[in-house]
Amino acid sequence: MAISKYLESRKNIAGSACGLLGLVLTFTGVAGPYWPVVVAGLYGAGALIAPPERPPLPDFPTxxxxxxxxxxxxxxxxxxxxxxxxxxxxxxxxxxxxxxxxxxxxxxxxxxxxxxxxxxxxxxxxxxxxxxxxxxxxxxxxxxxxxxxxxxxxxxxxxxxxxxxxxxxxxxxxxxxxxxxxxxxxxxxxxxxxxxx
Incomplete structure (x- = not known):
């Protein structure tokens, strides 16, 4: 349950987007032999800069x-x-x-x-x-x-x-x-x- 919640979180989405950027850098040859560190670092940076999850507002009656x-x-x-x-x-x-x-x-x-x-x-x-x-x-x-x-x-x-x-x-x-x-x-x-x- 917690894993699926994290997979759908903003932190994971932002981290994944930055990780994909790291893969692009790897395929273009910019990352060189350190590509795993670049991909992991960009994923971590994306996860850190993502806005925090906001709990849903209580569902009060109209x-x-x-x-x-x-x-x-x-x-x-x-x-x-x-x-x-x-x-x-x-x-x-x-x-x-x-x-x-x-x-x-x-x-x-x-x-x-x-x-x-x-x-x-x-x-x-x-x-x-x-x-x-x-x-x-x-x-x-x-x-x-x-x-x-x-x-x-x-x-x-x-x-x-x-x-x-x-x-x-x-x-x-x-x-x-x-x-x-x-x-x-x-x-x-x-x-x-x-x-x-």
Missing amino acids: PSAQLDELREDFGKLGAYLAEVELPPAAAGRLTELTGLLSTLLEPGWVAEVLAQDPEGVHTLSRVVRQDLPEAVDTFVRTRWWTRMTPGTEPPERHLERQLTLLQEEAERLTAALRETEARRQESHTRYLEDRSK
Whole structure:
């Protein structure tokens, strides 16, 4: 395995090319009786001056592939949320938030714009995979403890506040994507205006 890897390496290819030059020098009579040393020396010199092998870049998923995985996770999250009983106010906020997330993740041109914004993909991923499940799960666990210790602050308030903050974050992302498209449209208008001059 290592031998075949070396045979295909840049060092061997460069060394072989220089070694062939040594054979040409031998056949033209320039190398004389020292031709084996000349060929070996030129091979070694070629192998030394060849650029080093560069390891291949890691094969990270493309933003589109990341969005496909995120859609699957969003589906899992939806199945989880369907099983959780929430107070009406929190349930309403959750419906608004999941509706907006669903629209952003829906395949089409919106997702294509989102895929070109790595920070936006990261933000959406964090909301779907971490923040939203954590907010709901913490509410469910805290609600049980609240029943054991009446008179404490109801966990519904925290959940509603968390859902509001996540909604605002999703709306900021939506506004940023809309702004990106608006700038693109303005750039195209300027391009057409400049071309018509």
